[in-house]
Amino acid sequence: MSQTHVVILGAGVIGLTIAHVLTEDAGFKVTIVARDMPEDLTSQAFASPWAGADWSPLTSDDRLLSWEKHTFDKFWSMIPMGLARGLPFRIYSEAENVDSLKASQWKGIVRNFRVLPSDYPLPPKAKSGVQFDTYSVNPDVYLPWLKSQLEGRGVSFVRRLVSSLDEASELAGEGGAIINATSLGARSLLGVEDTKVFPIRGQVVLVYAPNVNDCVSLFPEDTPEVTYVIPRASTPGMVLIGGTAQPNNWDTSLSIPTARGILARAKELVPALAEPTTRIQAHNVGLRPGREGGPRVEAQFVELPSEDALVPTLSKAAGKTGKIRSTLVVHAYGFGPAGYQQSWGAAEEAVRLLKENSPK
Numbered sequence: 001m002s003q004t005h006v007v008i009l010g011a012g013v014i015g016l017t018i019a020h021v022l023t024e025d026a027g028f029k030v031t032i033v034a035r036d037m038p039e040d041l042t043s044q045a046f047a048s049p050w051a052g053a054d055w056s057p058l059t060s061d062d063r064l065l066s067w068e069k070h071t072f073d074k075f076w077s078m079i080p081m082g083l084a085r086g087l088p089f090r091i092y093s094e095a096e097n098v099d100s101l102k103a104s105q106w107k108g109i110v111r112n113f114r115v116l117p118s119d120y121p122l123p124p125k126a127k128s129g130v131q132f133d134t135y136s137v138n139p140d141v142y143l144p145w146l147k148s149q150l151e152g153r154g155v156s157f158v159r160r161l162v163s164s165l166d167e168a169s170e171l172a173g174e175g176g177a178i179i180n181a182t183s184l185g186a187r188s189l190l191g192v193e194d195t196k197v198f199p200i201r202g203q204v205v206l207v208y209a210p211n212v213n214d215c216v217s218l219f220p221e222d223t224p225e226v227t228y229v230i231p232r233a234s235t236p237g238m239v240l241i242g243g244t245a246q247p248n249n250w251d252t253s254l255s256i257p258t259a260r261g262i263l264a265r266a267k268e269l270v271p272a273l274a275e276p277t278t279r280i281q282a283h284n285v286g287l288r289p290g291r292e293g294g295p296r297v298e299a300q301f302v303e304l305p306s307e308d309a310l311v312p313t314l315s316k317a318a319g320k321t322g323k324i325r326s327t328l329v330v331h332a333y334g335f336g337p338a339g340y341q342q343s344w345g346a347a348e349e350a351v352r353l354l355k356e357n358s359p360k
């Protein structure tokens with residue numbers, strides 16, 4: 001059986017999950033080409049190591065909610081495997097009315113949803129809230145697990161910085177296709193150059209707090225300073241607390257005042273964090289790959305080699321034959337704060353687009 005060679009640019013949660021879905025079909029030979037690999041768990045050059053990564057209400061878009069429903073079910077099924085952890089989640093709002101959380105749109109995704117009764121003891125500032133069951137995933141465990149699964153399915157990993165679609169097309173070879181899962185890299189990948197892509201800086205604190213076993217968030221009314229507490233899967237006692245969401249801020253250095261503010265807000269929300277058993281483990285800063293208008297999951301045919309004078313000569317070897325070919329590129333980037341919670345649904349859609357547009 002002849003296989004189509006697919007080069008996936010990017011080894012974050014999106015590229016890896018797409019590879020997972022794609023290799024369920026024997027018709028594809030998959031190579032993942034990326035600058036940062038799943039084992040680079042301290043690299044600030046990509047987003048995936050730094051996520052919470054739980055399900056939180058972040059969108060009211062029906063397409064994204066459908067990806068999230070599929071992904072929620074998938075992660076829920078990983079709880080018995082120890083890859084995900086089931087957790088009660090309380091979300092408080094500073095608004096009087098719980099409708100401010102727009103829960104009617106997402107309560108069908110989560111498990112055991114209920115509105116907190118009026119006599120529920122709320123933390124300071126909160127005026128209403130909901131509770132349901134969610135999951136969390138630990139990137140330190142989940143990303144290497146995805147990679148080992150893919151290696152078992154014959155996927156090759158090549159560490160390489162790719163500067164253009166020309167280069168990716170050469171790696172894919174004649175008749176091959178490209179998946180572009182480069183997140184913030186899509187801004188400067190020649191042939192894509194998507195200026196709608198922007199970073200959303202996220203600073204968090206990782207603590208050991210064995211008495212904290214619930215996810216908790218406070219959605220403020222008029223500041224972007226969401227406070228959240230996420231117990232980690234796979235590493236008992238570890239809890240991620242956040243955070244910041246600072247658009248267009250590329251600074252990956254630690255802000256000490258911000259760390260103090262995060263800790264103070266979190267202790268107010270979850271008093272168990274103030275117990276003497278709590279120990280700070282790490283301060284993390286990551287850049288969420290935002291995109292104006294939301295994620296781009298879309299198929300495109302690109303005429304390559306391009307005529308762009310900026311494309312490095314080495315990437316234009318195919319041009320020597322003078323043969324222009326139309327290469328299928330499926331884009332999958334720009335997932336902002338929700339790359340994990342949309343990963344399986346978005347990957348299904350990317351693979352469907354690849355199959356629909358591949359030559360029969």
Ligand code: FAD
Binds near residue numbers: 162
């Ligand atoms: P990335 O992880 O950024 O991976 C991009 C890949 O492309 C990397 O391998 C990189 O090396 C490669 N690449 C880029 N350019 C090139 C190039 N030119 N050549 C070769 N390779 C290239 N999401 C959730 O769902 N739930 C959460 O609770 C959550 N919490 C978060 C908290 C924080 C603090 C942060 C920072 C993020 C959080 N996120 C969360 C968001 C989530 O981490 C991202 O949406 C997700 O990781 C994006 O995955 P990705 O694969 O698209 O991109």
